[in-house]
Amino acid sequence: MTANRQQEVTKWFNGTYSKRGNWYLRPTKAYYIFLELLGAKEGQKYLDIACGLGRLLEASTEYGLDSYGIDISSVAIEKIKEKFPDFNARVANAEELPFNDKTFDLVTCIGSLERMLNIPLALQEMQRVGKQDCNYCILVRNSEANSWKYIKALLNLKNKKGHQDAKNLEEWTTIFKTAGYKIDGVYPDQYSIIKKLKLRSFGLKKINYKQLVNDNNPITKTEKFIFLLKKDV
Template identity: 50%
Template sequence: MTTNNEQQTIKNWFDNTYAKRGESYLRPKEAYYIFAELLQLKSEKNFLDVACGLGRMLEISNEYGVNNYGIDLSEIAIAKAKKKLPTAVLLEANAEALPFNDTHFDYVTCLGSLERMIDKDKVLQEIKRVTKPEATLCFMVRNANSWRWIFTKKLLFTINRKGHQEAKTYEEWELLFQQNGLKVMQCIPDQWPIMKGLKLLSLGRFNGFKTKQKSATPLKFANEFIFILQKN
């Protein structure tokens, strides 16, 4: 059961982070195109970004002509996102209690945030509630078997407790989704580390941000997983 104190600690951490670091806390805009392409966003459809932060994913989805919605626990993030996205519906809200009607959304993203949420089952049930039967969902989640998590987080004791930083193995994430009535349609490694490397090797000429790239690292050791899901 989520307590107000737990949630307030997380909210405070994100408020402070967005106030101090702003856009520098996020990946560059081009890193978000891959999520729109994996979802195959279509114009006039309803799109929700859960834990939208400063709205970078919504900036990309806006280019696809969808109806943009976003929620975030951080009032600082929502205030900043509204300045960039005046036509989007942006609300300060907890993902455990989404302020939307049933079966409203065609697409949902939750990128790098589910692992930070306290009651993940409740979040997933809420996302199921507000999505249409044929909706497509995209989650990017941290891998507990990645070298970065094991060595730089666990062994060096740098896990961000105030921001509720967590990780799970592929099998644990898959089971969590399945237990909440979500079917894994596809899972690929986080694309941004691969794209950064290709951009460096091409001396900045790489322009394949909308195309899935192959990774030399086995999926089970990826830094983060990108899951594409549909309702069972």
């Protein structure tokens, strides 16, 4: 049953990447924020879980990281390989990561955790592959955002084939703590603000993100939360 459901979800993502390609995701410059918030430093070993078309891997080249990506969609990984043949990207399920214990200094998972069928298992795997002082950055959807509460959920417009889901701040906090993480920070997503401020055409790396997100967007209504996590052991 779960295997069949996973196949359905994977098929939906493969179809989406084949048909909608680049249009489906944010532009590359919208991804620097995650590496900035993590304080990424040259030489660190970095994993992007559910890397999609490799936007974050591309951004990470400017930080001199030793970067790896996995995604369940073979179409997404093929597209990365076409554009960036040298990138370390491969097909894998986040619930069974193909890496040794305590490999990475930095781990991201952007807009993808709620798409996973077994979130506790995915979080356990993330813990396993992170070094003891690993820094994690996870972007997840907020069920209290108006766009979700009054449009997607109420009008039943959730994308079921792609396993779209959302939870509120308290629920996500409990999920992360139960999985053995401590919360280092939680910020509202900046993307809608940046679009509103028409900053998309500028080099986003120079912005003080923490100030920007706190000044402009109440966390309870943000579309997505950016969680910074550490291992709680």
